Amino acid sequence: MTAGSSLSAAANHDRAIRIWLLAVAALVFVMVVVGGATRLTDSGLSITEWKPVTGSLPPLSHAHWLEEFAKYRASPQYQAINQGMSLADFQFIFWWEWGHRFLGRLIGAAMLLPWLFFVARGWLRGRLAAVTFGIGLMIGLQGLVGWIMVASGLKPGMVAVAPVKLMTHLVLACLILCALLWVALRLMPPRARETAPPIVRAGAIALFVTILVQIMLGALVAGNRAGLRFNDWPLMDGSLIPPAGILFDRPTIAEAFIDSLALTQFNHRLVAYGLLALAFWHMWTARGSAFAKGAVVLFGLVVAQAVIGIATLMLVVPLWAGLLHQGFALLVLGHAVAHMHGATRGGGAVEPSRFVRPVPAE
Structure with a gap:
């Protein structure tokens, strides 16, 4: 051979x-x-x-x-x-x-x-x-x-x-x-x-981590069925920030972060706002580089997911909306992985021999 x-x-x-x-x-x-x-x-x-x-x-x-x-x-x-x-x-x-x-x-x-x-x-x-x-x-x-x-x-x-x-x-x-x-x-x-500028590389990693954290918080919302309460937006039960007695309605602060309907939803909202800001900042810092297109797409996906999330909440989580919100979260995560891979691996893949031993010549 x-x-x-x-x-x-x-x-x-x-x-x-x-x-x-x-x-x-x-x-x-x-x-x-x-x-x-x-x-x-x-x-x-x-x-x-x-x-x-x-x-x-x-x-x-x-x-x-x-x-x-x-x-x-x-x-x-x-x-x-x-x-x-x-x-x-x-x-x-x-x-x-x-x-x-x-x-x-x-x-x-x-x-x-x-x-x-x-x-x-x-x-x-x-x-x-x-x-x-x-x-x-x-x-x-x-x-x-x-x-x-x-x-x-x-x-x-x-x-x-x-x-x-x-x-x-x-x-x-x-x-x-x-x-x-x-x-x-x-x-x-x-x-x-093409080597990604350090700020672009850091932004891609930060976005991936934040998206994963947001999915974790969404799971707590789902596990507590918290989406069936506080179904107004941008206010939450008529308030920008619900009273502490509603947010921390569990015996301990740790339990509230896991089991409080109000706090789990409030945390999910806050990280969503932070994620939107981070995605916009990353898109801005990536402009003019080979990673600009991926950053724009990622920002668009994050915006779309936020809109789906708000609609799901205000409609009181019908089956189709809940599934769309969960499935779209995976699409956002998947693109974040691909974008991070390009930014951290230099925009290309490693040589096949780094991962797979080449077929020996006869």
Whole structure:
């Protein structure tokens, strides 16, 4: 094999691996949106057991449906808010949760099976094999975190999952998505690089971190169902800043930051304003550079997400708006990852040999 054909084969391998990672990232995106629907339809506690293997099959007979329904009727959520629910109503929420878990299993298979194939063929070696294996471990951990979250809502006296566990579940999904996108970007064909000015590089990193923090705060809002209260804007319950007694209505300040409907929503609003200002500042400082277009797009996405968030709040979180807000947040995060990659990696990808060992010449 000549040197030219060796490099061509390595580039083809990189392309196949990149497509694989982007496909898994797309599945993660769908998984998060379905998870949002599961939460908004109060379906997350409909399956009361964690069976990673045997649970992949849904009930296949009327008797099996009755058995699953009986397990749910013993749960605190049913006894507190869903007494008298029909079997058809239970099946509706069951299918949402089952679909969410099925997607989790599908993502695990979509990550593991191609990884084994690429390793067996020698396309994945060394650092790249280790990094992608680590992402696979994160996906496995996500399944465990998901069950811990569900289990928190099955405890006596609980009718929903714990907000901090919901936040952990969502943030881990976002980190998995970011890792998949980052590695895929690193496998892009090399091109001419331009070094980003330090202020642009710092701004790109700050925006990524702030967007991730904002998603964390949004998860606390969702976990507390705080979007169903304080549905005016730009005021909040008629005030620019709600009274301290409303914001800090929990026994401790720490509990208020996690469980107060008012404070979690207020914090989400404040960081949204800060994020808008940061995105505008970054767009301004990036003008005239090779990163200006990416900064403009990122600012536009942040503005659009703010508008969607305000509409979702003022409409009192209808299903379609809640899903749009959550899904669009991932699009904003994904672009922030790509923009940060360009700014911190010099606008180009590393040589394939840095990540994948070239095919040896014969």
